[in-house]
Amino acid sequence: MSDIRKVVEIPINMGPAHPATHGVLRLKLKLDGEIVKEITPVIGYLHRGIEKIAETKTYPQFIPYTDRLDYVGSMIYNHGYVKGVEELLGIEVPERAEYLRVMMAELSRIASHLIWLSAWGLDLGAMAPFFYCFREREEILNLFEMICGARITFSYMRIGGVSKDMPEGFAERLQRFLDIFPEKIDEYEALLTENEIFLARTVGIGRLSREEAIDYGVTGPVARASGLNYDIRKIEPYSVYDRFDFRIPVENGCDVYSRYLVRMEEMRQSTRIVQQALDGIPEGDIMAKVPKKIKPPAGVVYSRVEGSKGEVGYLIISDGSDKPYRIKIRSPAYSNLSALPAMCKDAKIADLVATVGSIDICLGEMDR
Amino acid sequence: MIEKLTEKFPDAVTEEDGLIVVEPERIVDVCSYLRNNGFDFLEAISGVDYEDRMEVIYNIASYTSSERLMLTVRIPKENPVLPSVTGVWKGANWHEREAYDMFGIKFRGHPKLSRILLPDSWEGHPLLKSYPLNKEQEVKLEDETGELICQI
Numbered sequence: 071m072s073d074i075r076k077v078v079e080i081p082i083n084m085g086p087a088h089p090a091t092h093g094v095l096r097l098k099l100k101l102d103g104e105i106v107k108e109i110t111p112v113i114g115y116l117h118r119g120i121e122k123i124a125e126t127k128t129y130p131q132f133i134p135y136t137d138r139l140d141y142v143g144s145m146i147y148n149h150g151y152v153k154g155v156e157e158l159l160g161i162e163v164p165e166r167a168e169y170l171r172v173m174m175a176e177l178s179r180i181a182s183h184l185i186w187l188s189a190w191g192l193d194l195g196a197m198a199p200f201f202y203c204f205r206e207r208e209e210i211l212n213l214f215e216m217i218c219g220a221r222i223t224f225s226y227m228r229i230g231g232v233s234k235d236m237p238e239g240f241a242e243r244l245q246r247f248l249d250i251f252p253e254k255i256d257e258y259e260a261l262l263t264e265n266e267i268f269l270a271r272t273v274g275i276g277r278l279s280r281e282e283a284i285d286y287g288v289t290g291p292v293a294r295a296s297g298l299n300y301d302i303r304k305i306e307p308y309s310v311y312d313r314f315d316f317r318i319p320v321e322n323g324c325d326v327y328s329r330y331l332v333r334m335e336e337m338r339q340s341t342r343i344v345q346q347a348l349d350g351i352p353e354g355d356i357m358a359k360v361p362k363k364i365k366p367p368a369g370v371v372y373s374r375v376e377g378s379k380g381e382v383g384y385l386i387i388s389d390g391s392d393k394p395y396r397i398k399i400r401s402p403a404y405s406n407l408s409a410l411p412a413m414c415k416d417a418k419i420a421d422l423v424a425t426v427g428s429i430d431i432c433l434g435e436m437d438r
Numbered sequence: 439m440i441e442k443l444t445e446k447f448p449d450a451v452t453e454e455d456g457l458i459v460v461e462p463e464r465i466v467d468v469c470s471y472l473r474n475n476g477f478d479f480l481e482a483i484s485g486v487d488y489e490d491r492m493e494v495i496y497n498i499a500s501y502t503s504s505e506r507l508m509l510t511v512r513i514p515k516e517n518p519v520l521p522s523v524t525g526v527w528k529g530a531n532w533h534e535r536e537a538y539d540m541f542g543i544k545f546r547g548h549p550k551l552s553r554i555l556l557p558d559s560w561e562g563h564p565l566l567k568s569y570p571l572n573k574e575q576e577v578k579l580e581d582e583t584g585e586l587i588c589q590i
Contacts (some may be wrong), residue, residue, distance in 0.1 A: 437555055
């Protein structure tokens with residue numbers, strides 16, 4: 071009798087166009103039955119040469135490109151870039167502008183986490199969170215539209231400040247949103263947090279130990295779910311983050327479920343930050359005095375902010391002209407995804423889907 | 439930390455107007471020393487193309503404090519080779535692949551130095567200042583066996 075159980079490793083190609091890879095990520099897999107034996111992420115399908123484009127644009131002209139990196143949380147990408155250029159120029163940003171920036175960045179973080187939760191829920195077969203999350207995200211986008219006219223690609227932050235002040239009725243509408251949003255998070259949690267099927271799909275899956283997280287340079291919610299208390303808003307407070315009272319959630323489960331818990335708590339904390347910023351926003355200008363032609367002195371600056379996915383960094387090298395000599399964008403999901411093979415050692419293919427979703431990748435910022 | 443570094447590696451680390459310049463051949467020693475002394479977080483590795491030289495910039499920070507460092511390594515344009523730090527941080531893998539892809543910088547000892555953002559058949563390294571911007575290229579996508587899947 072021939073051995074019908076002979077092990078054959080089957081190469082499988084997942085993506086680049088696959089609903090569970092969140093964009094155009096391609097995974098080359100080697101499967102032994104249902105077990106993933108080898109995994110090679112292939113990226114670059116959305117490469118647009120943004121770092122090269124940067125060298126041909128003036129400093130303000132590059133702001134719209136930063137929107138198109140992480141298109142679900144682009145306010146934070148605006149922030150990192152303008153902060154870097156301001157550091158090069160030595161500009162003081164007016165307080166009111168800093169408060170507006172923090173408010174928008176935190177709303178952006180909530181919107182990004184909502185997109186993550188809805189898409190990840192779909193990966194796991196939970197359809198309902200998708201509709202719940204998009205309901206609240208819609209209101210955040212309406213608020214963004216009110217303040218800057220755009221819903222996705224804002225270019226709201228400018229070198230020296232922000233483009234527009236809060237219009238009439240904005241503060242009231244934002245307040246209404248902040249009043250109802252914590253209850254909505256309870257609603258999402260009621261659907262998932264103690265759901266037995268959800269727990270079976272997430273607890274103990276996609277483990278990344280603390281040491282591995284350090285080794286791979288993982289940041290953001292993925293690092294905080296592996297027990298690393300690392301958040302740039304606390305460790306090196308920029309803008310006016312040192313004035314607000316908020317907590318950095320850290321979990322020690324190192325698994326997919328912990329990443330979920332961290333992000334849910336982050337949404338609550340972001341709501342608190344927006345509330346404090348809205349209550350304490352000072353009167354004043356929203357733009358600093360900035361020269362018409364922006365020509366930073368020659369120098370190198372590395373500006374980092376806490377994005378919704380982790381550390382967003384801009385390495386900006388100026389040669390004294392009106393165009394950057396080189397801009398390197400440090401994308402958080404790029405480093406986080408490079409740890410995927412470590413998370414999926416001998417995982418089942420369905421767990422691989424749950425793990426890829428839990429990293430919260432955005433190909434726009436990874437491929438640049 | 440800068441003083442400590444120049445003291446520990448007098449022949450490999452120098453300070454030039456705020457920049458920490460490291461000898462290419464000693465980068466692995468300097469990085470392992472940093473990793474064991476609090477600077478455990480490799481943020482990014484970036485290439486830069488200057489008229490007379492290439493530079494590789496290492497942004498190194500800490501998971502527990504706000505301290506961070508920027509190391510600069512200068513390598514000649516005609517032979518851009520330096521040792522890989524993948525033995526110090528596994529996360530250096532993709533950053534070094536990117537620097538190879540965009541600048542053609544070769545990292546000696548890298549487990550699999552291949553292109554990451556561009557297709558394998560791409561010619562040239564786009565972030566070099568000498569790269570022709572309007573050059574058109576045929577892109578071939580091949581599977582493992584070398585069979586052509588599509589051509590654009």
